[in-house]
Amino acid sequence: MTDLAQYTNRQIRLASRPVGRPNASNWQHTSEPVQPPEPGGIVVQNLSLSLDPAMRGWMNEGKSYIAPVAIGDVMRAGGVGRVIASQNPRFAVGDHVSGALGVQEFASIPESAIKAGTPTHIDLKQGTLNQWLNVLGMPGMTGYFGLLDVGQPKPGETVVISGAAGAVGQTVGQLAKIKGCRVIGIAGGKAKCDFVTKDLGFDGCIDYKAGPSAIRDGLKLHAGNGVDVYFDNVGGDILDDVLARLARKARVIICGAVSQYNNTEPVQGPKNYLSLLVNRARMEGIVVFDYADRYPIAVAELAGHLRSGRIKSREHVERGLSTFPTALTKLFTGENFGKLVLQVAEDDGTRIP
Amino acid sequence: MTDLAQYTNRQIRLASRPVGRPNASNWQHTSEPVQPPEPGGIVVQNLSLSLDPAMRGWMNEGKSYIAPVAIGDVMRAGGVGRVIASQNPRFAVGDHVSGALGVQEFASIPESAIKAGTPTHIDLKQGTLNQWLNVLGMPGMTGYFGLLDVGQPKPGETVVISGAAGAVGQTVGQLAKIKGCRVIGIAGGKAKCDFVTKDLGFDGCIDYKAGPSAIRDGLKLHAGNGVDVYFDNVGGDILDDVLARLARKARVIICGAVSQYNNTEPVQGPKNYLSLLVNRARMEGIVVFDYADRYPIAVAELAGHLRSGRIKSREHVERGLSTFPTALTKLFTGENFGKLVLQVAEDDGTRIP
Numbered sequence A, B: 001m002t003d004l005a006q007y008t009n010r011q012i013r014l015a016s017r018p019v020g021r022p023n024a025s026n027w028q029h030t031s032e033p034v035q036p037p038e039p040g041g042i043v044v045q046n047l048s049l050s051l052d053p054a055m056r057g058w059m060n061e062g063k064s065y066i067a068p069v070a071i072g073d074v075m076r077a078g079g080v081g082r083v084i085a086s087q088n089p090r091f092a093v094g095d096h097v098s099g100a101l102g103v104q105e106f107a108s109i110p111e112s113a114i115k116a117g118t119p120t121h122i123d124l125k126q127g128t129l130n131q132w133l134n135v136l137g138m139p140g141m142t143g144y145f146g147l148l149d150v151g152q153p154k155p156g157e158t159v160v161i162s163g164a165a166g167a168v169g170q171t172v173g174q175l176a177k178i179k180g181c182r183v184i185g186i187a188g189g190k191a192k193c194d195f196v197t198k199d200l201g202f203d204g205c206i207d208y209k210a211g212p213s214a215i216r217d218g219l220k221l222h223a224g225n226g227v228d229v230y231f232d233n234v235g236g237d238i239l240d241d242v243l244a245r246l247a248r249k250a251r252v253i254i255c256g257a258v259s260q261y262n263n264t265e266p267v268q269g270p271k272n273y274l275s276l277l278v279n280r281a282r283m284e285g286i287v288v289f290d291y292a293d294r295y296p297i298a299v300a301e302l303a304g305h306l307r308s309g310r311i312k313s314r315e316h317v318e319r320g321l322s323t324f325p326t327a328l329t330k331l332f333t334g335e336n337f338g339k340l341v342l343q344v345a346e347d348d349g350t351r352i353p
Helices: A054-058 A111-116 A138-151 A167-178 A190-199 A214-222 A236-243 A288-308 A321-333 B054-058 B111-116 B138-151 B167-178 B190-199 B214-222 B236-243 B288-308 B321-333
Strands: A008-014 A027-033 A042-050 A078-086 A096-100 A106-109 A158-162 A182-187 A204-207 A227-232 A246-254 A282-285 A315-319 A339-343 B008-014 B027-033 B042-050 B078-086 B096-100 B106-109 B158-162 B182-187 B204-207 B227-232 B246-254 B282-285 B315-319 B339-343
Touching (some): A167 A339, A190 A204, A214 A236, B027 B321, B138 B246, B158 B236, B167 B190, B315 B321
Parallel strands (some): B182 B204
Antiparallel strands (some): A008 A027, A042 A339
């Protein structure tokens, strides 16, 4: 068993609740010695952490699909890592795992969490560590069940995806192509649009930064017969523009609203929501945790597509725990290109300063 | 066959498209002689016309679920009447019918319309003429299929209905009671609330005119465990307040948005729409015409409930074709109490001046 006394666990804790976009003052950097695992527990060295728009919601007070992070607590984050000490027969030192590891370098997981199902083993033959945070992780699961279970796309239908170059959007679009749909992405800038059309094989992409009527013009061009499925990661004006072009019996999947998360004003409601009436369409939310018992099915299918090359993945890797506060804001400026991950140690466990 | 030459057909035509609430200047009163039916056609004397919030939408230009009424055309309206001349073997003089009769005293129906399915025979043993515009008519069909097909309520669930004392709301609430749900209405004023609780048997009613926090307080009281099904006829702030209290996996049926129809501003989008995400809930539009092939099933069930007294109906009857412009505005002020109908002739055909 690794000598834990050699390690200090650096951590990032929520110091205050942000108003608008999070900044340095919302975070507290702490460190503490790594303790041996509790009876039945394990200690994981975190290797890569998942940075997601949903984190912004967890920083707010109030009822949501998950409890808020308490002031003073280590910030919640999904991550992948390696077991370095174990008092639990289900985990051996050296095992690779994925779970709620937190924004820190080491995670002490109690037996109760293990019994509740986190972390889980991951198999690096199915995908790289970072792919386990992307296509094979929460974003991939969200895309898979959001598109297939909520969106129910049929071959030949037109599927539009906002945040197309992002973590969830990548999986949604490539999976919709595999299911025989016409797939149009919405992304910010030419580079991201080129990526989703040329690298990921989408049928078209609309650059929302190209001008105030870019979305409306782009939808007219690419979705002339209407949008059958819209997978929404952004909300705001883009949601309204897509609502205005729904096809009969369309399905709108509400996965997120990254344009609204840092609002200090109330959320912008979709003024075109009556398009749901005119088109007998449906708008429905997805929370990925509801599908936990079916993750293995989705992982098996998506890992197969990764192996065959039918699904590609792109991660945007930031390095070093201390860069977390600035890395996180990239999600809200669109500076990340691909799934944003924060690598806090090399794959072999060498720590990144 | 009746001597048609004795009749002049008074009509109300759309003179201009309203900005905001319709007023007298939007209407043109005309009259023309009643002509004998075309080959294959019939002439109907209109007895009662259905006045509905949806009419406001038909007065606007632009794409919707149905073409707008053209300037100069007789205003579109559903109605019930009696065949007074027929060149069609499916209709005999004296038959009672329901269909798109228009805001006029006589409707000349061409063979093409009959082939397309309007009008249809109605059986006065199943309900009165006015009930055929209410529970057995479009509002009843809308409530029936909106609640059962889109809302899919389960016994024990909490169903909330705005416009509860109105045409659609009456059917929805009583049907939800029959299906074993807890039913909470939202209506304007004590009289309407008393009606839906005491006469119609709803479990509770929230008077939205009782103060700015009336809906929020009322939902806390009556729907403490959340709203499973919300049948929305009104939109606006009430929709937002209900969204804030959805239960997990709730269904929101978008039937109309009468609070928004006379807006000169853009429609007020529901700023709490992300409650759909948090609660994995669904918001879906209904257009009754989609269910036309199943109307007979719904009519049979609802007529049975009318006969047994399990469903009651209330109509607000205005009299005389020329009162149409003022009668219509009652839908937008909430002055009507029950399904608004405009009787243009007595049941025996005596014309109302």
